[in-house]
Amino acid sequence: MKNFALAGNPNSGKTTLFNSLTGATAHVGNWPGVTVDKREGQYKKLEEVVNIVDLPGIYSLSPYTPEEVISRNYILDEKPDCVINIVDATNLERNLYLTTQLLEIDVPVVVALNMSDVMRKSGDKINVSELSKKLGVPVVEISALKEENLDLLMTEAYEASKVKRVGKTIIENKDLSHLIKDVVIAFKGKGVENPLFHAIKLVEKDEIETSNHPDLIGMVEEFKNTFEDDTFGNDFEALIADTRYKYISKNYSTAISKNPANLDSNHQKVTKSDKIDKVLTHRIWAIPIFIVIMFIIFHVTFSEDILFMHRIFGLNITNPTAINFFTGMGYEGMLEEAGGIAADVALEGVPSIGVFLQSWFGWATGSLIDLVGGAMPEGTWYTSLICDGILTGLDAVLSFIPQILILFLFIAILEDSGYMARVAFILDRAFRKFGLSGKAFIPMLSGFGCSVPAIMATRTLENEKEKNRTIRLMTCFSCGAKAPIWALLGAIGTWAGMDGGLFVFSIYVGGIAVAIVLALFMKLFSKDTYVSPFIMELPSYHLPQFRNVMAHLWEKLKHYLTKAATIIAACTIVIWFLSNFSWAFWNGMVEDIGDSILADLGRGLRYFYYPLGCFENGWTNGPDSWKYTSSIITGLIAKEDVVATMEQLGLTVETIALNGAAAYSFAVYNLFTLPCFAAIGAAHGEQKGKEFWLTLLFWFAMSYGISLVVYFVGELYVVALWAGILVTIVLIGLVVAAGIIVSRRHKKAEITVQA
Ligand code: GDP
Numbered sequence: 001m002k003n004f005a006l007a008g009n010p011n012s013g014k015t016t017l018f019n020s021l022t023g024a025t026a027h028v029g030n031w032p033g034v035t036v037d038k039r040e041g042q043y044k045k046l047e048e049v050v051n052i053v054d055l056p057g058i059y060s061l062s063p064y065t066p067e068e069v070i071s072r073n074y075i076l077d078e079k080p081d082c083v084i085n086i087v088d089a090t091n092l093e094r095n096l097y098l099t100t101q102l103l104e105i106d107v108p109v110v111v112a113l114n115m116s117d118v119m120r121k122s123g124d125k126i127n128v129s130e131l132s133k134k135l136g137v138p139v140v141e142i143s144a145l146k147e148e149n150l151d152l153l154m155t156e157a158y159e160a161s162k163v164k165r166v167g168k169t170i171i172e173n174k175d176l177s178h179l180i181k182d183v184v185i186a187f188k189g190k191g192v193e194n195p196l197f198h199a200i201k202l203v204e205k206d207e208i209e210t211s212n213h214p215d216l217i218g219m220v221e222e223f224k225n226t227f228e229d230d231t232f233g234n235d236f237e238a239l240i241a242d243t244r245y246k247y248i249s250k251n252y253s254t255a256i257s258k259n260p261a262n263l264d265s266n267h268q269k270v271t272k273s274d275k276i277d278k279v280l281t282h283r284i285w286a287i288p289i290f291i292v293i294m295f296i297i298f299h300v301t302f303s304e305d306i307l308f309m310h311r312i313f314g315l316n317i318t319n320p321t322a323i324n325f326f327t328g329m330g331y332e333g334m335l336e337e338a339g340g341i342a343a344d345v346a347l348e349g350v351p352s353i354g355v356f357l358q359s360w361f362g363w364a365t366g367s368l369i370d371l372v373g374g375a376m377p378e379g380t381w382y383t384s385l386i387c388d389g390i391l392t393g394l395d396a397v398l399s400f401i402p403q404i405l406i407l408f409l410f411i412a413i414l415e416d417s418g419y420m421a422r423v424a425f426i427l428d429r430a431f432r433k434f435g436l437s438g439k440a441f442i443p444m445l446s447g448f449g450c451s452v453p454a455i456m457a458t459r460t461l462e463n464e465k466e467k468n469r470t471i472r473l474m475t476c477f478s479c480g481a482k483a484p485i486w487a488l489l490g491a492i493g494t495w496a497g498m499d500g501g502l503f504v505f506s507i508y509v510g511g512i513a514v515a516i517v518l519a520l521f522m523k524l525f526s527k528d529t530y531v532s533p534f535i536m537e538l539p540s541y542h543l544p545q546f547r548n549v550m551a552h553l554w555e556k557l558k559h560y561l562t563k564a565a566t567i568i569a570a571c572t573i574v575i576w577f578l579s580n581f582s583w584a585f586w587n588g589m590v591e592d593i594g595d596s597i598l599a600d601l602g603r604g605l606r607y608f609y610y611p612l613g614c615f616e617n618g619w620t621n622g623p624d625s626w627k628y629t630s631s632i633i634t635g636l637i638a639k640e641d642v643v644a645t646m647e648q649l650g651l652t653v654e655t656i657a658l659n660g661a662a663a664y665s666f667a668v669y670n671l672f673t674l675p676c677f678a679a680i681g682a683a684h685g686e687q688k689g690k691e692f693w694l695t696l697l698f699w700f701a702m703s704y705g706i707s708l709v710v711y712f713v714g715e716l717y718v719v720a721l722w723a724g725i726l727v728t729i730v731l732i733g734l735v736v737a738a739g740i741i742v743s744r745r746h747k748k749a750e751i752t753v754q755a
């Protein structure tokens, strides 16, 4: 079996090509860090099966980032039969920088000129045969997205893999070439493979080579003493980089002919994307636009009063049939007694598509459970286990599928269109002041999906401290599994004039605000405030591809369903047991759930959480309090379990009796507290020893503290909305003030350095 590796810059389309070739549905993302590990699949259309490896995106083969090290080691150590170098044809010159380094390795290389569809549209042309002649390797024009020329690419790569190729360099600086040749000879003498590549890296004084070949570094040092370049002195790394760029623009640019219409007065390329970016990444409007987009998404997914038709325009729907249609309510009893319509249900406003679908989906699964329950003997323990335990828990989890799918549909569209990459960019500009780079923000953005991959993505941060900070802030970004909690609390009622959509929106925005403030404090109190440089190229906007969006949704749904079927189901059984048996479980099931083991555990914990909801209608006050504390326990297993447990214990939209402050306090606690075990495991993988335990402590202290503040402020002002607004204003004020202080300090520091 042959082994081909895909190597190229981030966003050049490696993962898209990988998916098209192997039929896989790996995640296609628009920002660095999406592919940190390599991924493998098979291409079967040649006479021989070819194993394909999708390497992480890199700009060079230097050893500065984990991506670079992974890709470099793979190519050097695993010796693939061919390296397919994906090059973004719309950005040829910058992409070829990596190509010039790949060509120095003794490995067959084929260049895939990707995005040829975009190039064609723009009217630019690349002379493929000229480029191929100059590079000395085959070049194939492809479109990974439109699946054009992929078989041709694979045939070329297959042919190339049959022939041995010796590395070649474009470095032509006379003196340097001399030195490189000498080092190559020395390497050959030592029997080192890929002598040319290693020689050049050693001349660049790359850390890996220097530590591997300390005996040869003397040669380079000696040469350095006799050498001085006009611009770069004896910084060989910079000199070599410059040589590459100069060579590329001198020799390869002639292969491109640009459409004159794409050049503005400065002969810069102006594309449609640039025009869109003028608006979406505008200095002032970018963040408001982002907030509006997020608001619309949450409104359409979670609001019970779409366009605020009830609240603002006073719309009331009183026609029972219409109500039943919109809510799925009133049909609930239909299976038993036809026509059992609850005529007194008054619907205030029209529900959003998310709420609408959820009602109907909930009605369907609910009816199914009734059907199963009706067919089983009454009063036995196994009927109880299946109906009250497994099915009820599953129902709670499943009923949120419509809303989760709609939310992720929007996110997938934003991601695939290229907008999410802008969001990272916009936020980088703003957050740099608070000690976070756009690079750190990328894992955080993924945190809205699932904390597990998000925490794993912090691997792309070079600085240990920045990485720790990022992991600790992760729970500020509400992961998908927490969405059911917000949806449930949002559905309870209108507190202080808020509806479900606003409530959910405020949770998400509040989380971000807290993250900003905490990041700032961490920066103020940390001695080491190094922030990774943010290098990212913004992909051009394009219409989201149906296939990508669906693949993304399917991935999320599969993830959710697998969890529902395994961990959550198992947990539900345990919870069923704990809630149906007393400590003397041999006596059989308890009549009243209040006598159960779970109730006792919850009651014990209640004292611990008491301050977070101790007044009237608070969650630690009253007979239901142990149910809330119990669901916090099960939430550790999976965040979906919080709602599943609440439902199982009888806390539903109809029965939850919390006021606004208490609901916020409970929500906020669940938002910031320890994530599920899987995410805790991921954090353990990224952090060692003390740092990991500090992270756990941080999560716990943060959630307890913020929840306490929210509850007391909320109770004090009674109207939770106003409390929320106030807190937000104070937070923003703090951020701005601290931002000013920090930037002043910075300026001072700069001045002192200069002086
Ligand atoms: P990677 O970072 O190299 O793995 O790049 P991805 O595969 O994640 O692709 C980055 C973006 O470019 C995605 O939005 C893709 O849909 C898009 N893309 C990839 N290949 C093509 C192509 O041939 N044509 C066009 N128009 N877009 C592409």
Ligand code: MG
Binding pocket: 014, 015, 016, 028, 029, 034, 035, 057
């Ligand atoms: Mg990728």
